[in-house]
Amino acid sequence: MIVCKFGGTSMANARQFEKVKAIVTTNPARRIVVVSAPGKRFSNDQKVTDLLIDAFYEFPKENAATVVIERFLSIQQDLDLPVELVDFATSELWTRLESSEGDLNSRLDAVKAFGEEFSARFFAAYLSSQGISARFADPQDIGLLMTEPSERAQLLEDSYKELRKLKDTTEILVVPGFYGYTQSGKLRTFERGGSDITGSILAAAVDAELYENFTDVDFVYAANPNIIDRPEQIELITYREMRELSYAGFTVIHDEALMPVYRKQIPVEIKNTNNPSAPGTKIVAHRLLTDRPVTGLTADEGFSILYVSKYLMNRELGFGRKLLQIIEEEGISYEHTPSGLDDISVIIRSHYLTPKKEQRIVNRVLQELGAEVAYFKHGLSMIVLVGEGMRNSTGLAARATLAISQTGANIEMINQGSSEVSLVFGVLEKDKEKIVRALYDAFFQRVKLRA
Amino acid sequence: MIVCKFGGTSMANARQFEKVKAIVTTNPARRIVVVSAPGKRFSNDQKVTDLLIDAFYEFPKENAATVVIERFLSIQQDLDLPVELVDFATSELWTRLESSEGDLNSRLDAVKAFGEEFSARFFAAYLSSQGISARFADPQDIGLLMTEPSERAQLLEDSYKELRKLKDTTEILVVPGFYGYTQSGKLRTFERGGSDITGSILAAAVDAELYENFTDVDFVYAANPNIIDRPEQIELITYREMRELSYAGFTVIHDEALMPVYRKQIPVEIKNTNNPSAPGTKIVAHRLLTDRPVTGLTADEGFSILYVSKYLMNRELGFGRKLLQIIEEEGISYEHTPSGLDDISVIIRSHYLTPKKEQRIVNRVLQELGAEVAYFKHGLSMIVLVGEGMRNSTGLAARATLAISQTGANIEMINQGSSEVSLVFGVLEKDKEKIVRALYDAFFQRVKLRA
Numbered sequence: 001m002i003v004c005k006f007g008g009t010s011m012a013n014a015r016q017f018e019k020v021k022a023i024v025t026t027n028p029a030r031r032i033v034v035v036s037a038p039g040k041r042f043s044n045d046q047k048v049t050d051l052l053i054d055a056f057y058e059f060p061k062e063n064a065a066t067v068v069i070e071r072f073l074s075i076q077q078d079l080d081l082p083v084e085l086v087d088f089a090t091s092e093l094w095t096r097l098e099s100s101e102g103d104l105n106s107r108l109d110a111v112k113a114f115g116e117e118f119s120a121r122f123f124a125a126y127l128s129s130q131g132i133s134a135r136f137a138d139p140q141d142i143g144l145l146m147t148e149p150s151e152r153a154q155l156l157e158d159s160y161k162e163l164r165k166l167k168d169t170t171e172i173l174v175v176p177g178f179y180g181y182t183q184s185g186k187l188r189t190f191e192r193g194g195s196d197i198t199g200s201i202l203a204a205a206v207d208a209e210l211y212e213n214f215t216d217v218d219f220v221y222a223a224n225p226n227i228i229d230r231p232e233q234i235e236l237i238t239y240r241e242m243r244e245l246s247y248a249g250f251t252v253i254h255d256e257a258l259m260p261v262y263r264k265q266i267p268v269e270i271k272n273t274n275n276p277s278a279p280g281t282k283i284v285a286h287r288l289l290t291d292r293p294v295t296g297l298t299a300d301e302g303f304s305i306l307y308v309s310k311y312l313m314n315r316e317l318g319f320g321r322k323l324l325q326i327i328e329e330e331g332i333s334y335e336h337t338p339s340g341l342d343d344i345s346v347i348i349r350s351h352y353l354t355p356k357k358e359q360r361i362v363n364r365v366l367q368e369l370g371a372e373v374a375y376f377k378h379g380l381s382m383i384v385l386v387g388e389g390m391r392n393s394t395g396l397a398a399r400a401t402l403a404i405s406q407t408g409a410n411i412e413m414i415n416q417g418s419s420e421v422s423l424v425f426g427v428l429e430k431d432k433e434k435i436v437r438a439l440y441d442a443f444f445q446r447v448k449l450r451a
Numbered sequence: 452m453i454v455c456k457f458g459g460t461s462m463a464n465a466r467q468f469e470k471v472k473a474i475v476t477t478n479p480a481r482r483i484v485v486v487s488a489p490g491k492r493f494s495n496d497q498k499v500t501d502l503l504i505d506a507f508y509e510f511p512k513e514n515a516a517t518v519v520i521e522r523f524l525s526i527q528q529d530l531d532l533p534v535e536l537v538d539f540a541t542s543e544l545w546t547r548l549e550s551s552e553g554d555l556n557s558r559l560d561a562v563k564a565f566g567e568e569f570s571a572r573f574f575a576a577y578l579s580s581q582g583i584s585a586r587f588a589d590p591q592d593i594g595l596l597m598t599e600p601s602e603r604a605q606l607l608e609d610s611y612k613e614l615r616k617l618k619d620t621t622e623i624l625v626v627p628g629f630y631g632y633t634q635s636g637k638l639r640t641f642e643r644g645g646s647d648i649t650g651s652i653l654a655a656a657v658d659a660e661l662y663e664n665f666t667d668v669d670f671v672y673a674a675n676p677n678i679i680d681r682p683e684q685i686e687l688i689t690y691r692e693m694r695e696l697s698y699a700g701f702t703v704i705h706d707e708a709l710m711p712v713y714r715k716q717i718p719v720e721i722k723n724t725n726n727p728s729a730p731g732t733k734i735v736a737h738r739l740l741t742d743r744p745v746t747g748l749t750a751d752e753g754f755s756i757l758y759v760s761k762y763l764m765n766r767e768l769g770f771g772r773k774l775l776q777i778i779e780e781e782g783i784s785y786e787h788t789p790s791g792l793d794d795i796s797v798i799i800r801s802h803y804l805t806p807k808k809e810q811r812i813v814n815r816v817l818q819e820l821g822a823e824v825a826y827f828k829h830g831l832s833m834i835v836l837v838g839e840g841m842r843n844s845t846g847l848a849a850r851a852t853l854a855i856s857q858t859g860a861n862i863e864m865i866n867q868g869s870s871e872v873s874l875v876f877g878v879l880e881k882d883k884e885k886i887v888r889a890l891y892d893a894f895f896q897r898v899k900l901r902a
Contacts, residue, residue, distance in 0.1 A: 239762070240793065243762065243763075243792055243793055244793070246792075247792055255763065256763060259762060259763065262762055263762075311690070311710060311714075312706065312710065314784065314786065315707070317779060317782070317784050318779045320785065320788070321772055321775035321776055321779055324769075324771055324772035324775065325772055328768060328769045328772055331768070332768075333765065333766075334771065335765065335790075336789075336790050337771070337788050337790070338787075338789070338866050338867060338868030338871075339786075339787050339788070339866065340695060340866075340868060340871045340872065340873045340875070341694055341695050341697075341698055341873070342691065342694055342695070343868065343871055345868035345871075391861075392861070394856055394859060394860070394861050395852075395853075395856030397848075397855075397856070397862050397865060398849065398852035398853040398855070398856040400852075401846075401848040401849035401851075401853075402846075402849040402852075404848075404849070405845055405846030408845060409845070410842075410843070410845050411848050411867070413867060413868055414848060414865045414866070414874075415789050415790065415791075415867075416789060416862070416865040417756075417758075417789030417790060417791060417794065417795070417796035420789075420791045420794055420796075421791065422791040422792070424791070
C-alpha cells in the first residue's frame with residue numbers, strides 16, 4: 001500500500017483536484033490519501049487556513065469566512081459536486097466560528113481544521129462522483145487520537161494499533177491532514193508539520209511500502225536556488241542527509257513529520273502534483289554511495305558565538321557541562337561547541353539571545369565558572385556540507401577548505417565529528433553567499449564539467 | 452628581580468653546582484634561586500627523589516638511604532663544603548625515615564622533600580663558601596603555606612602577602628622547591644609541578660621581571676624530535692600557545708606550574724644550565740605576529756570517541772548537557788564534542804575508560820537519553836596545530852587538510868573554534884606520524900626553503 005499526501009497547492013482548486021484524482025487512480029496501491037486545506041492558486045492568493053485564522057480573530061467574521069466558502073463553492077461548481085456539500089460546509093464553519101465551547105486554543109483548532117476536513121470531504125465526494133470507490137475518513141472514526149491538553153498536541157502512541165486496521169481498506173480513504181481528536185472527543189491540531197505528519201503517521205501505521213509527499217516542486221535541490229543558478233536535483237537521499245540539510249530550513253518536508261516513517265524506515269518520495277512524471281526526490285534509510293561524496297549544501301545566517309576561556313580549563317571535570325547548564329537555564333538550545341584546551345565556544349542561534357540574557361550568561365560564566373574571558377560575537381553564518389559518502393572521502397575537508405580560502409574568506413569555525421554525514425563551517429555572514437557558490441562549484445560543477 | 456629555578460639535572464653534582472653558581476652570579480637581579488633535588492647525572496642514573504621514595508617503602512632502608520647520602524657527600528667533598536652539612540643531612544634523613552608521626556602521606560612528604568631541602572642547603576653553603584652573600588631560605592620561615600589535608604596539597608592563597616616581603620632581599624635566597632608547610636607546621640609537597648611551581652609562586656609573589664626556568668634543553672622544539680629530525684626551536688611563545696602544546700605532554704615546564712606567573716603575566720624563560728648562552732624559549736602573554744601562523748605542532752595517541760546519534764537530537768533542549776553529565780558521573784574528563792544536527796561525538800582519553808564504564812555509559816545514553824545509536828571507537832590520535840597567528844590566517848585550514856590528504860589518511864574529526872590558537876585533527880593512530888611529518892613540512896620546511 002502507498003500512502004500519499006497532497007499539499008495545499010495540490011488541493012487549491014478544481015483543476016488541481018483533477019490532477020490529484022489522476023495521480024491517485026494511476027496506481028491502485030494508492031489507497032490512503034491525506035489532503036491539506038486548499039492553498040494558494042497564484043502567488044498573491046490566500047491559503048484557506050490563513051483565511052480561517054483571520055475569520056476566527058476578526059469582527060465581523062463575514063469577510064474572511066465568505067472567502068473560504070467561495071473557495072469551496074467554486075470547487076463544487078467546477079466539479080459538479082452535490083450542492084448540499086456547500087450548505088453543510090457553510091453551516092459547519094459558522095457553528096465553529098460562533099462556538100463558545102472549550103478554551104481559546106480548542107476553538108481555534110476546530111476552525112483551523114475546517115480547511116483540511118472539507119478539502120477531504122469535497123475530494124472524497126469528487127472521487128465518488130467519478131465512480132471511484134472512495135470515502136471520507138474522519139480522524140475520529142479511524143482512531144487518530146491526540147493528547148488532551150489544548151497546547152502542543154501530539155499523537156497518542158496508542159493510536160497506531162487502531163490505525164493499523166486501515167491496512168485492510170479496499171476503497172480509497174481520503175483523510176484530512178493536520179488534526180485528530182482527544183479521547184474525550186476534542187479536536188486538536190498538530191503543533192508542527194501539518195498534513196505531512198498525518199501522512200507520515202498513517203504510512204507508519206499501515207507499514208506502507210512508500211509514503212508519497214506531493215507538493216509543487218519537482219525535487220529537492222542540492223543547494224539554494226536563490227544563490228545557485230539552477231542547482232542540481234537530488235534524486236536519492238537518506239533520512240540523515242535530509243535532516244542535516246534541514247539545518248537551514250532547506251527541506252520541503254518538515255523534519256519532525258518524517259519521524260514516524262523514519263522509525264519504520266519507510267521510503268518517502270517528494271513529488272510534484274503538477275509534473276507527476278518527474279522522478280522527484282526519494283528519501284531512504286540507506287543508499288549505495290556514488291562517486292559524489294557531497295549530496296547537498298545548505299547555509300543559514302543569524303548565529304552567535306559565546307567564547308569562553310580559562311587557563312587550565314580542560315583539567316576541570318565538568319566545566320563544559322556546567323557551561324551548557326547555564327545556557328540551558330536560559331532556555332537556550334545550542335548548535336555546536338568547538339573547543340581547544342583552554343577555550344570553548346558555543347554556537348547559538350541569535351534569535352534565542354537578548355542583551356539581558358547575554359549579560360546574565362556572561363556574568364555567570366565569569367563568576368560561577370571563574371572564566372577569564374567570556375563574550376558574545378554575532379553575525380555568523382553556518383554552512384553545512386551534507387553527504388553519506390563524506391566520511392570515507394579522503395581529501396574532502398581539503399577540497400572544501402581550499403574552495404573557501406580561494407574566496408579570501410576566513411573560517412571562524414570548523415566542526416566535523418567521526419561517522420557524521422556533515423561538515424559544518426562557521427563564517428561571517430557577509431561571506432556566506434560567495435562561500436556557498438565556491439563550495440557548490442567545488443563539489444558539483446567540477447563533476448559536471450568532467451561528465 | 453629575577454626568580455630562577457634549577458631543575459634536577461642542574462643540581463645533579465658538584466660540576467652542575469658550579470655552573471648554577473656561574474649563572475646566578477652573572478646577573479645581580481637573580482636574587483631568588485629555587486632548586487630541585489639532585490637529578491640524574493647520566494641517563495641510567497637515579498634521581499635522589501626516587502631513591503628517597505625507595506628508602507621510605509623498602510626494608511631494609513639502608514641501601515637507598517645510603518646512596519642518597521653518598522650523593523650529598525660527593526657534592527660536599529668536591530666543593531669543599533663543611534663536613535657538618537653531611538652529618539646534619541644523615542641524621543635528618545634517618546629521623547624522617549624512622550618517624551612515626553602523622554599519617555603515611557605526611558611521612559612520605561617529609562622524606563620526599565628531603566632532596567630539595569638539602570639541595571638548597573648545600574647550594575646556599577656553596578655560595579657562602581665562595582664569598583657570595585646568600586642563605587638557605589626555609590619555606591616555613593618565608594611563609595610558603597600549604598593546605599592542611601595530606602592529599603592534594605596546594606598553596607594557601609594567603610601566602611602571597613608574606614612571600615611578597617622577599618622582594619626586599621639583598622642577599623641571594625636559595626629556596627628548596629616542591630614543598631611548603633601547613634599553618635600547623637606540617638610539611639606538604641605539591642601534588643604536581645614540583646619545583647617549577649615553587650619558582651612560579653615566588654616570581655608572582657615578588658612581581659619578578661622574569662621567571663627563569665633552567666633545565667637541560669636549549670629550547671622548546673616546534674615538534675617532537677622523535678618524529679621530526681632536528682625540528683625548529685621556538686624562541687618566543689605565548690602562554691596560550693605553550694598551554695595548547697602541552698596537550699600531548701609536549702611542554703618542558705608543567706602547565707599548572709605556570710598558573711601563578713600566567714596570572715601576573717610575568718614572562719618565563721626556558722634555558723639550559725649546560726648552555727646558558729643559548730637564547731632559550733621565552734613565554735610571554737602577548738607577542739607580535741610573524742608571517743608564520745603556526746608556532747608548533749604536537750600529537751598524542753590513546754583517544755577514544757563516543758559516538759551518539761538520535762533523530763531530531765538538536766531539537767531537544769539539554770541533550771548535550773545530559774550526555775556530558777553521564778560522562779562526568781563516571782569521573783571522566785572529555786576533550787572535545789564535535790556535533791552535527793542529530794549526532795554528537797565525545798572525544799575522551801582512553802585511559803579513563805574500562806569495558807565496564809563503556810558499557811554503563813552506552814546503556815545510559817541509549818536508555819536515559821533515548822539515543823538510537825551509541826558506541827565507542829578506540830585508537831585515535833589527536834594532532835594539534837598551535838599558533839596565535841592562525842586565527843587571522845586565511846587558507847590555513849586548507850593548507851593543513853591538504854597536507855593531511857596527501858598522506859592518504861582520513862580525517863576523523865576536525866575541531867576549530869572562533870578566536871582560538873589551535874586547530875585539532877582526530878586521526879587514526881596508525882596515521883599519526885606521517886601526518887605530523889606532513890604538517891611539519893607544510894608549515895615549517897616550506898618557509899625554510901623560501902628563506
